[in-house]
Amino acid sequence: MTTNEPGWELYRSFLGVLREGSLSGAARALGVAQPTIGRHVQALEEALGVALFTRSQLGLKPTEAALALAPYAQSLADTSAALLRAASGQGPGVRGAVRVSASDVVGAEVLLPILATLRRTYPQLVVELVLTNRVEDLLKREADIAVRMLKPTQAALVARRVGTIEVGLHAHRDYLDTFGKPANWDDLASHSVIGFDTETAYTRSFAKVLGPLRRKSFALRTDSDLAQLAAIRAGFGIGACQVGLARRDAALVRVLPKQFALAFDTWLTMHEDLRDSPSCKAVFDALHAGLATYVGKR
Amino acid sequence: MTTNEPGWELYRSFLGVLREGSLSGAARALGVAQPTIGRHVQALEEALGVALFTRSQLGLKPTEAALALAPYAQSLADTSAALLRAASGQGPGVRGAVRVSASDVVGAEVLLPILATLRRTYPQLVVELVLTNRVEDLLKREADIAVRMLKPTQAALVARRVGTIEVGLHAHRDYLDTFGKPANWDDLASHSVIGFDTETAYTRSFAKVLGPLRRKSFALRTDSDLAQLAAIRAGFGIGACQVGLARRDAALVRVLPKQFALAFDTWLTMHEDLRDSPSCKAVFDALHAGLATYVGKR
DNA sequence: CAGAGACTATACGTTTTCGTATGACGACTA
């Protein structure tokens, strides 16, 4: 029993079991045999001197220690992935993989057109697009570049403001032709309103701006901003979306512009170590230019 | 040749070669055979698709790509070490390894007595003491707890102010009995002054306080604060050290207290994730209490 | 209550990886 450092495969298997909940599931997910995962977990437990799972015939339940150590293992996986991305970007010119994080609606509607033209100029560029509302941690290398609605507080990050994104109520012209255009808050009572499904601290912070728009008054409830946008386009009813997106589609009409208006400062952030990477810098600059023209259309 | 993720041993060997400058040296340092290191480097180069070293018979020279990827690999090693520490601290009570970073003088003279008594109450506690003036990055898990002279700016860190450490000029009584006690700056010209060896931006920032104390006027030049303290104690001459340390030794006398006085705000910092760790919390609290009584003796 | 499905644990042959021994080449020194 020497001071044998656990191999990196052990942590990968550990994370797999943690995610899948069983040795067999992790084996399937990782593409290895089930006894291998079992050996890895056992070896890791012996190396760390800590019990990680309580074994049973319908799966493995993680212990407290396993949950405490999971963030470290996840950080290992993230860093390893970031290293591979950095390696793929080595060499002259813009090449390799760059990981971009953004909210789903911004990513799908705004970023993708920008990235499409960018890739036409740099065919060897690969983009990993992570669309989630969860704020990913650039310091933990979960992504290389992030588009956020918040000003980043952490040091060691390159932050650049791209402007203000405005959000307003919109509806399809066909819908308004049928049900009429509301002139004030009260008119909304007779309309189909599209809104969120679960109340969060974030949505509650907008209580004043939302006016009478509460969860119980929504005709369609979904937490997917992308689905809300699709619902507006489909003529389901009245919902909130970015003004810049609505401008692109002549069939979308803004509703109650004076009563409902939200403005979000938007920032582009990158780890400062990636300044020297030509690939990351190219993506960063292209996103900044594209987002600037997007928020400028107002 | 699939998309095989490089094993963690490959990165360890990579870092070893980077540090030692040769396959043989890395093999000695890591306790493995030389062909193993060679195979690891070759496998890593194939997996990443990047040349990492230019081979020659008197060693391996890292390429630009290797230098660019080195921080990532180092981060992997740091995180792995932090995971092992966290694992050693699992279980009830205060146990396992806690890594503390501080300057060498504070570490050797102030922290060690505190840690000695702490270990008497917690025999299963292991302390890793990293003494360096380089500011280690707690976010990168290079250490668990740090004693710094600067207020930490980064978020995600638990920071607690312990007070002000005062630095003044001191000399041994025997020295002053022989050469006399200086009454003003000009008297120092006939004395043996102990000071730094290399000028840095840090030392230059104290130019006003240092008065006529310049490098060329030093009789002993060393960048080791610990050596400077030992020189003062040995009666070599007049040098700067913490007032709190001089108070402990009746033989040390303060010199020119009105002309020379530096005050450093001192902070104790810890990663906020470690709040839940009983071991880290115990060390943190003990250091805070010990440092508070130390800076209180004034 | 019987049988299917899902899971973990064990046995054994195969593949991969490691360590030892050795060779080849260059730099420094007497």
Next chain:
DNA sequence: TAGTCGTCATACGAAAACGTATAGTCTCTG
């Protein structure tokens, strides 16, 4: 100029890890 020390590269036997096959156990369901 010959010898010594350092380095990297190669060959082969030993050890460790992996995958396949199988046994054993529990839950759920008809």
